[in-house]
Amino acid sequence: MVITSKDNSKIKQLAKLYSNRKYRRETGLFVIEGIRGCVDALADSTLNGGNMEIEGIYYLEELFEGVCSGYKPELELLPEDKRFIITREIADKISDTDACQGIFVTAKMLDKLFSEDTLKRGGKYLILDELQDPGNLGTMIRTSDAVGLDGIVLTGNCVDLYNPKTVRSAVGSMPRVDIFVERDFERVVEAFKLKGIPTAAAVIDGGTEIRQYDFSKGCAVVIGNEGRGLTYDHAEMCSNKVTIAMHGHIDSLNAATAATIFLWEMTRAEG
Incomplete structure (x- = not known):
């Protein structure tokens, strides 16, 4: 799915998860930003035998044709309704970094109950x-x-x-x-x-x-x-x-x- 509007409901949720601690706890989800963290999440996903339960991935289309191409098989393990191509404008709006790499993953929280x-x-x-x-x-x-x-x-x-x-x-x-x-x-x-x-x-x-x-x-x-x-x-x-x-x-x-x-x-x- 391609998302081009900053007003898309998925993008609004992604932006809120990124910036709002209370909302993260309410939903049980968090955001990973950046190529290294996101491709590691794909490699560690439950669909790949790992511990990371991915809810969605949002990325610039060129990344998986270029620098992330080696992780295309892991990307394609995710159902299509969890894969979202976004624009550079949307990526820069969400990120608080000076050099946004244009890739985000939303995943279920990982902390465990202590006893x-x-x-x-x-x-x-x-x-x-x-x-x-x-x-x-x-x-x-x-x-x-x-x-x-x-x-x-x-x-x-x-x-x-x-x-x-x-x-x-x-x-x-x-x-x-x-x-x-x-x-x-x-x-x-x-x-x-x-x-x-x-x-x-x-x-x-x-x-x-x-x-x-x-x-x-x-x-x-x-x-x-x-x-x-x-x-x-x-x-x-x-x-x-x-x-x-x-x-x-x-x-x-x-x-x-x-x-x-x-x-x-x-x-x-x-x-």
Whole structure:
């Protein structure tokens, strides 16, 4: 189907999903933008044996005759009523990027219901409390995919998992990482405790130095807000505290950088 009008009902829904967090939750759908993320979604679609349930794809016609031509078989697995050719004008209207690539996918949300039963005994997890930067979250998801993490839990008033900037930063990794959204931090920590998985609060100082901490029996590392870190109360709820020792005049790291160091240390201890 070819859509040329910005007033088309499908385009209005796509634009609203892109910009409105509440509407995304109401519909259970989110938007992926960009060639890399969208072709990964096609490759990971349920029709191709993956986890991504695609509701629709909207794209410039020339993309699948050129740069995306290698993914034409995956595109054609989707029913025709889920494939929409759009104009450059429509693509630019929807996107908030400076260089829109002209391709969007709408898909069903991927986060899972959190409970003790969903946790893997001896598993390795990240708990992100009050994280606010969508780019940081996307980077953490992508890095978690790269190291084979067992899951990520978003607690408190975290940035929206389906913020377009988060989705772009994750670059196709979201369907390959178990992600849970549970606002109640205390409930999350208690569930890990019941599962026998220690929680380790990432703190600037006063904790066990990261290279001395034993991650081998499973762990959930807790990383707080970019500006203020974990609150005292939340750090005290955790089983342990862990610190990344730093030199020179540096006293803290970007949250995504700190998470990457923790992810490396956590997963290299396996086996």
